[in-house]
Amino acid sequence: MTTAEAARRDERVARVSPVRRVLVRPELGSVVGAIVVFAFFAAQSPVFWSVSGVSNWLDPASTLGIMAVAIALLMIGGEFDLSAGVLTGSTGLILVTLATRYGLDVWSAMAAGLVFALAVGFLNGLLVVRTRLPSFIVTLGTFLMLQGLNLGVTKLLTGTVQVGGLRQAPGYEGARQVFAASVPLAGGDFRVAIVWWLAVTALATWVLMRTRAGNWIFAVGGNEQAARAVGVPAARVKVGLFMTTAAAAWLVGTITALRFSSVQANAGIGQEFTFIIAAVIGGCLLTGGYGSAIGASIGALIFGMADKGIVFAGWDADWFTFFLGAMLLLATLTNSLVRRYAEEVRR
């Protein structure tokens, strides 16, 4: 290759590179999706983009977003967690049960819930790294076990399928202020969970992009063997990710329990796939090693908008899942096309 030839080739690469750089962002698909969904529903109903409308759809987006971000980290690390949804129910049940039936104050009951969640996460992670079984199967097992446990224990203790009365427990008001208050602002009623959601997203993004742990998460999801070969503690990273997901489930379970003061024994079931869908819309690959926390958050935002937007537009809420499926397909298609373009081998 002559020098002139080399220079010409480099020039060409440099010219397409800025475009490529925007396109390789994993969030791209979800950002475009969010804009389209917003515009669509805003055209259907003016309430949708009023302040009270915005506060309305940010509410479901916030708790979903916290989970989607945690699941995104886990998926970038190359694993799944199907038990995360039901774990939000378990931690809520533990909180309400301990605070209403065993005389604990709300804060201690919350701490007990956190310990339980972290133990479940640790167990999930340990089983996955030790047995090398797919996390899909391992966490499906814990999912079903927790589901049974939630129902069985709740029925055993109360004779019904819900526990309630958290409002009367000592320390309730303080905890509610921190986790479940709502702030009236410019005519809307904004949940404090939104702040938690933003904080979790910011923290996760910082960890992913700016810490050693973040580098390791991408690496164990991208190629675990290669990561291990250069000294990345892959097992510790994975167990940590499962525990992070469990901690997020605890946060969401706590927020929900404090808000409604009671928890159904089947709470959170069916949510596990919603988290994964939000993360995938946000650009996470099912095969691991690629994705973004911000993208997952935007994925959750799309969910929130669609969930409430359909109601604002005056349609039957049954259309929600149809809409969701279409979003998922579209987002994954966009992501895979973009990624193939970005990854084209240049010789």
Next chain:
Amino acid sequence: MSGAPLLAVRQVEKRFGSVLALRGVSTSVAAGEVTCVLGDNGAGKSTLIKILAGVHRPDAGEYLLDGEPVRLSGPREALDRGIATVYQDLAMIPLMSVWRNFFLGSEPVRGRGPFRRFDVAAARRTARAELAAMGIDIRDPDQPVGTLSGGERQSVAIARAVYFGARVLILDEPTSALGVKQAGVVLRYIARARDRGLGVVFITHNPHHAHPVGDRFLVLNRGAAVGEYAKGEVTREELTTLMAGGAELDALARELARGE
């Protein structure tokens, strides 16, 4: 050119069950020298590098580092002692950027306590500078390694090993999957690493690649050393013949010639 060997093995032997994968093999590599290990498939090259890299422990024979006999506990200890191994495809994470790959597992950090963070700016800068110092022109350190060609990937892995203080560089067939031009690029980096004072062990089954850069040639066949030669003692054709087992190749030539 030559000095006391950095790394040497004497009469090493390795069995897997009843199979003798390697018997009585000795070789060495000195600082600023390239030792080529040649052999056809199944000759014992992989077993030998796994011993050198600390993955396998020899069943018999000695492993000498700076003249001292040592027994490595594993690849991590080998790495800590400055013996870096670049495997053919076990080196890089395709979806991660060049600079993230470069520092993976040994990320520079700044800040304290909970604010301890990956020094991204320094990592980017250093990766680019180190690659440039090895003569590797990466247009954009932010591009994913998956977009690099095979030769560029090998080169980045070599530059990484050099930067992290490797004294001995073991390269497992770095040129075997490459085209002629790309292989030439990698050979140039091998020479560059040698010039920076590293001892290089270059495993290959291609005498055309080994002959121009090698200072010493160890030829393996069926788990045993066929011979060890210094540069100038052996021609490329002789290496080819030795690798294949000379008689076999002659027979093959005759057989093919009859068909014309």
